[in-house]
Amino acid sequence: MVRDLVEVLMAVAVGGMLFSAVARLRRGQAHPRLCPGCGRTVSRVYDACPHCGAAV
Numbered sequence: 001m002v003r004d005l006v007e008v009l010m011a012v013a014v015g016g017m018l019f020s021a022v023a024r025l026r027r028g029q030a031h032p033r034l035c036p037g038c039g040r041t042v043s044r045v046y047d048a049c050p051h052c053g054a055a056v
């Protein structure tokens with residue numbers, strides 16, 4: 001019984017982590033910015049373009 005409870009809690013914890021990671025990813029890609037240096041889309045999680053290093 002106790003092991004079943006632990007397994008359920010583990011599944012909920014892993015599921016919550018995956019869900020929050022996906023939500024963060026979707027939020028970052030919802031409004032992509034265009035890099036002024038190279039014109040590629042830059043996720044909002046970055047302060048500088050990961051492609052060319054220009055500030056966005």
Ligand SMILES: [Zn+2]
Pocket residue numbers: 035036037038039040049050051052053054
């Ligand atoms: Zn760039």
